[in-house]
Amino acid sequence: MSAVVGRKRGFDRDDVLDQVTRAFWRDGYQATSVADLTATTGVNPPSLYAAFGDKQALFAEAVARYQQTYGAFTARALDEEPTARHAVERILTEAAIEYTTPDRPKGCLILSAPELTGPRDQARQAVEAKIRHDVATGVLPSGTDAHRLAVFVAATVRGMSSLARDGATRAELHDVARTALSVWPAPVP
Amino acid sequence: MSAVVGRKRGFDRDDVLDQVTRAFWRDGYQATSVADLTATTGVNPPSLYAAFGDKQALFAEAVARYQQTYGAFTARALDEEPTARHAVERILTEAAIEYTTPDRPKGCLILSAPELTGPRDQARQAVEAKIRHDVATGVLPSGTDAHRLAVFVAATVRGMSSLARDGATRAELHDVARTALSVWPAPVP
DNA sequence: TCCAATCTGTAACGACCACTACACAAAGCC
DNA sequence: GGCTTTGTGTAGTGGTCGTTACAGATTGGA
Numbered sequence A, B: 001m002s003a004v005v006g007r008k009r010g011f012d013r014d015d016v017l018d019q020v021t022r023a024f025w026r027d028g029y030q031a032t033s034v035a036d037l038t039a040t041t042g043v044n045p046p047s048l049y050a051a052f053g054d055k056q057a058l059f060a061e062a063v064a065r066y067q068q069t070y071g072a073f074t075a076r077a078l079d080e081e082p083t084a085r086h087a088v089e090r091i092l093t094e095a096a097i098e099y100t101t102p103d104r105p106k107g108c109l110i111l112s113a114p115e116l117t118g119p120r121d122q123a124r125q126a127v128e129a130k131i132r133h134d135v136a137t138g139v140l141p142s143g144t145d146a147h148r149l150a151v152f153v154a155a156t157v158r159g160m161s162s163l164a165r166d167g168a169t170r171a172e173l174h175d176v177a178r179t180a181l182s183v184w185p186a187p188v189p
Numbered sequence C: 001t002c003c004a005a006t007c008t009g010t011a012a013c014g015a016c017c018a019c020t021a022c023a024c025a026a027a028g029c030c
Numbered sequence D: 001g002g003c004t005t006t007g008t009g010t011a012g013t014g015g016t017c018g019t020t021a022c023a024g025a026t027t028g029g030a
Helices: A013-027 A034-041 A045-052 A055-068 A073-080 A084-098 A117-136 A146-165 A170-181 B013-027 B034-041 B045-052 B055-068 B073-080 B084-098 B117-136 B146-165 B170-181
Strands: none
Touching: A013 A034, A013 A045, A013 A055, A034 A045, A045 A055, A073 A084, A073 A117, A084 A117, A084 A146, A084 A170, A117 A146, A146 A170, A146 B146, A146 B170, A170 B146, B013 B034, B013 B045, B013 B055, B034 B045, B045 B055, B073 B084, B073 B117, B084 B117, B084 B146, B084 B170, B117 B146, B146 B170
16 A cells, blocks of 8 residues: 655645645636646645646645535535525525635635536535425425525625635625525525 | 728728637636637737737727627616616626527626726626615615625626526526525615 | 665756747838 | 838747656665
């Protein structure tokens, strides 16, 4: 499995991956050159390629890391909250915070990268499934259009990320979240 | 003023500018190379540079053209509609149509280009001014937070453009628009 | 201590980038 | 028909892109 012989790596792979993730997050895949990455990480090209493969593989790993750290709040909310309403409220509220955390790129890496349509749609599907479940179990009125509501949530989150990238404040994003939440259908009594 | 002597231009400047605009619209500024533009327009680099200047100037002119054509519906709505509510309803409704028109790039050029924060903020300011005017003239309740409402509209439009880029249908965008509009404050009776 | 294996730094690779020098073609004016 | 002016096509410019060949450094095992 792991190498037992040979010179040891001169950098912390996780640290470098985090720096790379932030670079891609801030500037996007195309606008971030390998030269930029070697400059910010201090790791020379051959070492970077040996550790991560080519630029696309490095980006893929950065995205995976993002989803498991900075962007994990969405999956957590869907997993831990009892109802779709609770989950979406938490997603929007935490998005306002996460998208405007100081000393980090603003907005969401996945929502900002044109090439990540897959992960985006997966997130929307997960929200939609949670809504559908609540409709099926009588938490939400039977007339609720799960797809429509999930698409609206997707639009809201995307709007929040875009605004954050343009420098919107945390308070402004919180207001967007609160306004969007006000359209949520009243639960079945 | 205009040149009276010399060889005439071998292409229609407006046609080429439209093709260039669509290329930037579809792929973005960075991802669109001058070689791409010469290929799609059939105009060789020296002619392109003579007619439009460098790539940045060409992009600026493409953006200006977009604002006066494909993207003019926003300014028109703000200009022609009597109230902020009417204007925003029309903006969202027409956005659903414009962002999903066949044989065109999807979404909005200005909302998709990271470098166009200026025009984006101008649009939000215009909406905000319209709302503020309605509050001042008693059309909207005096407690209405014009900034908050305008930012929410901005978030909605950005969300719609982002969804359109990912392939959302016109009906889905219409639903987003309708849902967002449902938060609009009731007018003063 | 010598070897095989792995990593590192230098220095390049060909491909593409935005951009242009230059010679020639086409236009109006005399 | 000259002459000036302007656009076109060819063929490049230097620079940056992602990627890697290669030689030297560093490691554990024999």
